[in-house]
Amino acid sequence: MTTGRLHETAEQKAAQAGAEAAAKARLVALVRPERSRMVLLTALAVVGVALMIAAIALLGRATDVLFSGIVSRQFPGGESKAQVLAGLRAGGHGQLARVLGTLHLVPGTGVDFGRLGQLLGLAAALYTVGVTLYWTPGYMMAGMAQRIVRRIREEAEQKLARLPLGYFDRNAHGDTLSRVTNDVDNISTALNEGLSPLITSLVTVLGVTAVMFWVSPLLAALTLAGVPLLMVITKLVLGRAKPYFVAQWERTGRLNGLVEEVHTAHALVVAYGRQDAVAEEFDRQNRELFESGFRAQALAGMILPAIQFIGNVNFVMVAALGGYQVATGAITLGAVQAFIQYSQRFTTPITQIAGLLGQIQSGLASAGRVAELLAEPEEAALAEPDAGPDTALDTASDTAPDAGAALPLPGRAAPVARTVRLEKVSFRYDPATPLIEDFSLEARPGEIVALVGPTGAGKTTVVNLLMRFYEVDAGRILLDGVDYRDLGRDEVRRCFGMVLQDTWLFGGTIRENIGYGREGAGDEEILAAARAAHVDEFVRVLPGGYDTVLDTDAAGLSAGQQQLLTIARAFLADPGILILDEATSNVDTRTEALIQDAMTRLRSGRTSFVIAHRLSTIRAADTIVVMDGGRVVEQGDHEELLAREGLYHGLYRSQFTEPLAL
């Protein structure tokens, strides 16, 4: 049930690591446009912190005023400060004298409320302004974080468009989805809840440290003494937690993959009564996710208490030393008071950072997974052809054949038919298993080329090569004499219309699903294509008509009806070359015959490749290419091939081992 990745070799891993480093740089580059804002934000935070610190200093002064006032009142008025202190010393209270010596003593007076009011008023004003400056970075950060996250999503989605098809075949869809949804979501949380507080906290720590040194270098040095220990502990714990965070998001992706696959195959699981077995597999992976998640969180949860402990040890030491210094008169009580406040303001942001570290580590693990996606090797880069598309190939022009023969699509010039030539083409998906070898084939304008052969002969692979979903390993494909390699992928694909045996419809209206064939197609054109593909009959009786919304996986339409819709889509695209890969396999034969009529009209003047097991389709082909084991074994029209009595003859006869008895 799990979709295993191919085992990677050591060199591949090394290459992968290099690519990932590049991808990480790419992720960092996504943050770059925000640099100037980041600087502004930091500047604002610096000013905010400065105001905050000033306000605390003012509060310290206020405490001093209060304390001085109360002490002053205890001494009789008229005496000077010096007289009071001398009296105290004389009375044997030398230590108290030293403490009071630092205060602004005016014996006999009480608390100077005027002065206190001024200080407090100023502090309140600073706080209020400072908070506004605190809020602005937070507000800006919300915008920045979301813009960065949007860019990451965009980058990831655009990456998907450049990945080779093999990537999607190899990796669980749900895991890829998880990288763009769950992981990006997690990065968003880390940025939002982590980055803004991180910046303000760091600024606060630095600012407070500076002020602490200004107030008391000794106490400040003591406060900082704990920091190295803090860092060691944090590094140790986070180092242990990291692999669990990485595992947590990997497993989230894997579980998402399982869930997506099982829910997609819901009908099958139910029909086979395998719900319990599937649930068991789910539980196993769910338990793994639980384990890594718990371990990561439990480890990260240890950082905060550890830091709080160290912070408190520091606090006690500061208080003790501060108390001693006040007692010796080396520092004022207000200063110690302020210092204690500072040291708390120093510990708080550090604890805040510590609390965020887990979240940030988790976000980094997710960023790693997004980087991994961005580092996937892309479709081989193509040298942009020197000539623009218009000169390399003739596009739809006035030289179109008479419009009456084509589908009555109003307002459209019929496209130009093309010559397609495959020359000694070789290709294999898996280097060890040859698939297409030395394959040559030519389809001239207006021709219908049918590919037949036993199942697994490589017919659909030829379609993949024609559509340039994969690049040939050897040989070349020419479109109107121009090598594919000299054309852009889109240029090649623009000439083709394709209907595959697996229908793909998206959640949207029927009109939109048909309209997907060509951008900007009008309602009239959509309706004409729908009529030609015999979609109109069953759509008209639907309650919503063409505006009926198809839910996920187009439940409610039969497989045949879905095929008809995709045929209408190709009709609308109205390409120069049409590829039909078992396009009508689930459509009843009567409807198929009607569609073939329409297609014959559509095909006039166009080149077509048809893969079908129904002989009526093949029989009308100008050239029937019989494939076996990735090679062309026979080629010719129906009559010739029958006359040759080779593989085609055998295939053909075998269908009628039980002839219809009329």
Add this chain to the structure above:
Amino acid sequence: MPEPQVPADPGTLRRQAGREALTRLLRTFLRPHLGLIALMSVLSVLQAAGNLYLPVLNAGLVDKGIVSGDTGYVWHAGAEMLGIVLGTGLLSVATAWGASWIAMTAGARMRSALFRRIQEFSVAEVGRFGIPSLVTRNINDVQQICGLLQTALLLALSVVMCVGAIVMAVRESVQLSLLLVIAVPVLALVVGGLLYLIVPMARTMQERVDRINHVLREQITGVRVVRAFLRTGAEQERFGQANDAVTEVALRGFRIYSAIGPIIMVVTNLTSVAVIWFGGHLISRGSLPIGDLTALLVYVVQVLGCAMVAVSLTGTAPRAVASAERVAAVLDTEPAIADPVEAVTPPGPAGAVEFRDVGFGYPGSERPALSGVTFTLRPGQTTGIIGSTGSGKTTVLNLILRMFEVTEGAVLVSGADVRQQTAAQLRAPIALVPQSGFLFGGTVAANLRFGLPEATDGQLWEALRVAQASDFVAAMPGGLDARIDQGGTNVSGGQRQRLSIARALVRPSRLYLFDDCFSALDTATDARLRAELADATRDATVVIVAQRVGTIINADQVVVLDAGRVVGVGTHAQLLDECATYQEIVASQLGEEEVAA
């Protein structure tokens, strides 16, 4: 591309429903941890007490130690403080572990419950939610709730601390504590109001995350079509819109959220200023010792600090509430098709099928898909079902499997109404080969064992032989252990069909349902396969839905459907004589026959 249907303005009712959904979910998933939660609550109270005692010691330190210059007292009180800090630190580690344990366990159980509930869903319910949304709900939404749980215990601790700090502050000075009585409700009101604004945004946000998932999943599953029709640009635009939409709502939410921290800060700081001002007056009148003022200031900072922590933790709440609604919506959806209270044991014969005047319409469709359908399928018989596109062939198979409930009449399998049997009982003897030939990512063997995990390699090879798949499987690197990509994209359409036929054959069954699964096979393979199949399924009931008359020409009976009605039942020869629709179908394939004859 339209936005998915966004329900009308939520209103009070819906908001209540959201909170109710969260509390109900939490009640269900936290119940097994009640003991642990109780223990942790005790630990939290102890931790809070420790944290609250610190300012008392701190005040003593200032009053008795610093002011009077008693260094000995400072060291003594300091040692006591350290002891308490160590204790609360250990408690903090313990509660962090407990919180992680509970959050992660509850999350895992929630995911599992969701997954199992979705497994019980019928096709209709899966269609109603849509697969991308179910995937988001199953993983991403649970993640949001988990995030809240993870912090909920710390939140509870903060609240305990807050209350405790208020009590302590009141003990210090009733008058000054009045300031807190004003500050705390103001804070609660403002912050609560902002969070209240954010919840609807969070709800929209989850819906838009759904949309991202939806667009992206379609891009991945439809990668060939997107590239073939050069719609990469249009798809990027579509994704861009979804991306912008989610960014827009996230931005609004987070911007509001960013105001909460500063608001708390300003209230805290202004309260401290007020405490010093009013405290100064009290001290001046001699009714408050100066050390108490210091302690009070610390309590004020602590009360509001707890409020701050509480709020930063509630940042996850709005999304969690929205997610809880979405999770509850899945868990509350009763599968339309449930097992009967008293299941009957079907009397047999095993594998027999009878349709009695069956009528059925797909939900939301005006025209019935089937009406008045009556026929009987017997063990040992092969029945072909043929009819035009959309005539109801696959629907017949869906009703036999009870994927949908008939709207009229009854379907009997093994002699009993499907509604009177348990799903397990009903489906155990049935093997289905679906039209799409879906294969799981994994190995060939894992896919084949899907219906019978204990099957031996020999059994697998035998099934592959019958399904005409042994040659190509043997040629695949690794044979049975060869890798299959998700959806089976690394094998051809015909190989995929043969592997899904083999998968059905591995499962010993009394009733085989082949849903147009020979369409991608070349004619020679088709012919050989059907010959072998006839042997392998000799005693069972076999139903073959087909487009080609050749596929069902030798069937014991052929049911001809047209627009949901049975227009003919009989052998090929009989139908050729009597049934106009059948004659038309044959006539449309006449060209092939003529040439072959």
